[in-house]
Amino acid sequence: MSKTSDQHAQMHSGAGFIAALDQSGGSTPKALGLYGVDSNDYDTEDEMFGEIQKMRERIILADDFSGKKVIGAILFERTMHESIDGKKVPDYLWENCNVVPFLKIDKGLEDEAHGVQLMKPMPDLDATLQTAAKAGIYGTKERSVINTADAEGIEKVVAQQFEVARQVIAAGLVPIIEPEVNIHSDTKAEAEELLKAAIQKHLDTLADGDDVMLKLTIPNVAGLYDDLADHARVVRVVALSGGYSTDEACEKLAKNSKMIASFSRALTEGLQRAMTDAEFNAALGANIDKIYRASI
Structure with missing residues (x-):
């Protein structure tokens, strides 16, 4: 099967849920605040989006963020052009995580x-x-x-x-x-x-x-x-x-x-920038498992 038909099969019948990582300009400050990044931590819109990209990257790089439970992910338009480990985010999601990439298009x-x-x-x-x-x-x-x-x-x-x-x-x-x-x-x-x-x-x-x-x-x-x-x-x-x-x-x-779920705030509930990677991955993993079980 082609990449697209593999993705279509996964979206049609794969066990798991879609992660909504598409916070936009309006919802980003609140999402960052819940994550422990205060508005005083950034001055410009670019810096704000830089902070939310760090949070998204931390989520995507976590061990539990994989196609075993997360079958798709919705991205903000800027994220589509960002890179993780030298790969554009959509390619990284599919090739490294087996997660199908979507794009938020509304304005x-x-x-x-x-x-x-x-x-x-x-x-x-x-x-x-x-x-x-x-x-x-x-x-x-x-x-x-x-x-x-x-x-x-x-x-x-x-x-x-x-x-x-x-x-x-x-x-x-x-x-x-x-x-x-x-x-x-x-x-x-x-x-x-x-x-x-x-x-x-x-x-x-x-x-x-x-x-x-x-x-x-x-x-x-x-x-x-x-x-x-x-x-x-x-x-x-x-x-x-x-x-x-x-x-x-x-x-x-x-x-x-x-x-099946396509959760945003519920996925990131309880995650904090100050957490160690082990603490962060454990908290995210618990959320992912909870949402996965509700989706199957």
């Missing part, structure tokens, strides 16, 4: 309207996708947010997600469609029912071979998204932690047998 969220936040425009998306394909990226991830069970808003989110997904597919990559439902929403369960119906409708419009992945908030009703996971055009349904603690996210995920 943040619009202001809320109709209870949702659409993705901001991505005017350079075609160029980004070409660069990603050449860099060995398997797929992309693009996030929007649903705050209220508003049928019109949810349809707008899903329609935009599938419009972008088609652009990604045309570039030879597999899109992870991520319409996150806010875990604090008073109408979360109702929003999830509307979201499922909208996704189902749009999935049925995809041509044979136009495959996607779905990244969804863990639903209030366990098994709600099983039908989506079984759809012929869906490679995998993955779950975001959405602000739940690692334990809570894993407990909820374990009740959804056709979803």
Whole structure:
């Protein structure tokens, strides 16, 4: 099999989860703060991204970060051009860790309207996708947010997600469609029912071979998204932690047998820059094992 078909097989049926290492400009300061890097430790945006890259590299180099439990990893765009041990990060992930590389492509969220936040425009998306394909990226991830069970808003989110997904597919990559439902929403369960119906409708419009992945908030009703996971055009349904603690996210995920994790904050919970490598690797390994068990 080719590299791409090996990766596709791993994403379709591999045991494990996807690590979300795609903190962007907006979420990086908080992630660094939790890691023990204060804003006083860097002066410029470049220095801030340098600090988060050190954290990501430490995670990727840890013994437990391998395809045995971590089957994929989502990268921030800058990370795609960084190197580890002389290899570009996407190549290092696949060749050294057997972890399939993805790329976050969205540029943040619009202001809320109709209870949702659409993705901001991505005017350079075609160029980004070409660069990603050449860099060995398997797929992309693009996030929007649903705050209220508003049928019109949810349809707008899903329609935009599938419009972008088609652009990604045309570039030879597999899109992870991520319409996150806010875990604090008073109408979360109702929003999830509307979201499922909208996704189902749009999935049925995809041509044979136009495959996607779905990244969804863990639903209030366990098994709600099983039908989506079984759809012929869906490679995998993955779950975001959405602000739940690692334990809570894993407990909820374990009740959804056709979803695997794609956690960010829950993956790095408890990690500290001041830890020795042995302490860091033990803490990360415990998180990885917990999330892996919930995913299988």
